[in-house]
Structure formats: structure tokens, C-alpha cells
Amino acid sequence: MSGALDQVFTRCREQDRAALVAYLPAGYPDLETSVRAVRTLAGSGADIIEVGVPYTDPLMDGPVIQDAATRALASGFRLEHIFQVVSAAAEAGAVPVVMSYWNPVLRFGVDRFATELVRAGGAGLITPDLIPDEAHTWRDAAREHGLAPIFLVAPSSTDARLEMTVQACGGFVYVASTMGVTGARTSLGGEALALVGRTRSVTGLPLCVGLGVSTGDQAAEVAQFADGVIVGSALVRAVGQDPTLEQLAGLTRELAEGVRRR
Template identity: 50%
Template structure:
């Protein structure tokens, strides 16, 4: 079976086209496991380059309220790690590069080496680990190297130069630059602030830097895509899936994905 390429290869291909890559976040298991897989395929059909598949966690302290609400609903439905691997398998078989975003406790509970082997077996690109700093990543780095998986650590506007160098050195694939869009009126200043952390992360040695900012429309995606290798969109996509009419929610999901895709096209040209 032909699997999707790693997300880093897809990001590079987007850059060659003059685009920023569009990375869409979805929580596995919301509204159900099958529905989350269907939603991932809708994103792929409407131009999203990479799926970031979030594994629901009981204490999602780094997620916003929309994603927290979806994660709680997924856990209440009994979503398990086997469901995560099933979803990755379905999406990579569909041809879409798929990363996993997970807090570290589920990986340790499953077993680090076992998790890496199981993720690689279903074609997963790698892990985004928001609460695992590179200083504590020795076991994961060994397992990810052994199974050719990407290691995506997070940088932030507050990260000093020595920390950015550490993040760049230990990441494999790309670096996730995390920030916040803030209120609408603060958009211009926040954009400049985030452009700075992208530039500093590159200066520290990162080959690819993708930005998660609370982007919710095509113009914001174009603004961030002008300087980032990838634009990560989460809450705005997840919100569409709260529609009680599932088909209507999927239509809204596809429409937003098309708008975001139009924003990143040509953004790096």
C-alpha cells in the first residue's frame, strides 16, 4: 500500500510552488472516530496539505476552549489510542500526510518504543509534543530516529536564542512556532511579533518553521504564510464540527478549508 509522504516533504513541495503549506488540526474521536476520519478526508479534498490529528487528553492545558470541549466529548465517547492509529491509517492510506499532536502521558502509558513503532506502521509522519521539551526527549528521540518519525518541538516568542538553538537541533522535520492572534484589533502587531520568532527560529538552525496562531480566515492565512513555511489552523476548523447537522458541519468545514487554501496559495512567491 502506498502511504502519504512525511509532512516535511509536503511542506517543501508547497514552498516549491510558492505556497505556504496548510496544516489542519482535528481531534480524533470528535464528533466520533469515523466522523473525525471523514472530516480529515474533507480537509484533504479541499486543499489541506497536512493533517495534525490531536489525541484527546484529560488535562489539555495548552489547548483553547474549542479544542478542549471537543477533546472532552471525544474522551466521553471512549476514544482510545487504538482509535488514533486507526485514524492515521485511514488518512495516510487516503494520501494525506498526517502528524499526531499529543501530550506526553499517553505516549509513556502506551510505551515510547511501542508508540513509535505503531505510528510508523500506519504511515504517520511523527509527533508534535507540546509538553515534552527537548531536554526530556532522549527516549523519544531514540525511538523516532529508529522508526523514521518527525520530532516537532515548539518554539515561542519568549524563547531565548540558546533555547531556540536547542529546539532547532533536536527537532526533526519542522518546528512549531506557537503564539496567539489576540483580539482582532491587535492583528498587525501580533503578526510582526510572530514574524520575529519565525526569523529567530530559522536563525537558530531550523529548516522549516510552521505557525499556529488562531488563524480563522484566508487573509490571516496569507499574512502568516508570507513568512512561515506552514500555517496551522485548529479551532476555526473544529468549530464547524459542533454543528448538530453533521453534513452541514462538513460542508462548512470544506468551505473554510477552501478559503484557507486560497490564502496560502502564492503566499511565499
């Protein structure tokens, strides 16, 4: 669905590596810093940047991302600011996608959101709380605007649900490797590998694994079987610990090196 995402995964396959997919919430800790942060991600090796929409009632976000969302909202974040951050990521050379719960998009206006996302250089939208069979409005808008509708699969997904979900996806499939909320983990377990195997049996789309990766070694581990390695909480924590963004740059470089180990 999105040519820019297709190009990323084609380039990564040619380089025999996985893509690094980096998540940061827009507006954290303020809008200016979040713009600098996505540029730092792009300049330090992130291929795809997930720009998160801070939300007042997150369903699957862990404490690090919840705290970041609260700070972003307190500092004045509004949904229209998301496009400024997306534009900065695109201008810095990464392919941006937005990650948002569905209600903010619905309230903003689905077609209006799609139009503004394309204008800013965005390639798609990840909707963690929206299932494909209830996403007809978004899927129609995405198709019309050339955006990738990206849905999640999880270890709890039945075979029927798994197949239906991947058929509705564009760009890539977001493989949630563990049950529960997001957050950096010391051990990834075997659920990710099993779920990737099940998902590969029903789709040829790239599979990006998220929920838990926080080090270069973990990124290298996941890169052995995934097309993309998603990192969120560890990067958000780095922004919070070091406003100069040097820590963010260093961690991103470590992760980018990790996804290149095959």
C-alpha cells in the same frame, strides 16, 4: 527525519506557497465522524494533518479544543483509535502527524506508539509539553523508526533554548505565535513575525506558525513569512457546527487558497 514531510515542503516551495497544516482531534464528535473529517481536510487542500489526542487535562488548549476533547472522550475515544484516524488521513493523500501530550504516549509505550504510528502512515509527533532535553526516550524511538520529533518554540524562548529546540526537531518547527492557550483570534499581532525571524537565524528547517489563524486572509498574511500555516480551533468549530462537514470543507478550501497568495 521524515521523508514525507520533506516532500510536502519541497512541493510547496516549488509552487511558491506555504503548506496548510490542519488540526483536528481524533474521536470528535465520534470516531466515525473524525475519520470522515480528516478525509475532508485532505480532499479540500490540507497538506499536513495534525491528528490530536484528546486529553483529560490540557495545558495549552483553548475552550473549543478542550470541549472537543471532552466530547471525544465521552464518546469512547481510546488512544489506539488515533492510528485509525492517522491511517485515514494518509490514505486520503495528506501527510499525518500526531499531536499529543506526553503522558498518553508514555503510558501506551514509547516504542509501541512509534511502531503503530509508522504502520498507520504517520510521519511524526508533536509534543507540546515535552522539551527536548527531557525527550531522549522519544528522540531515540523517533530516530529508530524514521519519525519526526516536532517541538515548539514560543516568544518566551531564550536564544539558547531556541537553538537547542530546533536542533532537536525533525520535519518542521512548530512556532507558537502567541503566548497562552490556543484559539482563533481576530488579530495575529507581530509576535509571530519576530519569532519566525529569530528561529530562521538558527535553523534551515521549515517553520510552521500556529495559534490563532481562522480565515483565508489570516492564512495569506502568515504565509508571507512562514513555511506552513497551522489552523486548529476554527476547523474544530466547523466540525461542531455542521456534522455534514460541508462547513469544514468550505473553510479548508478558503484556507488552502489563502496559503497560495504570495
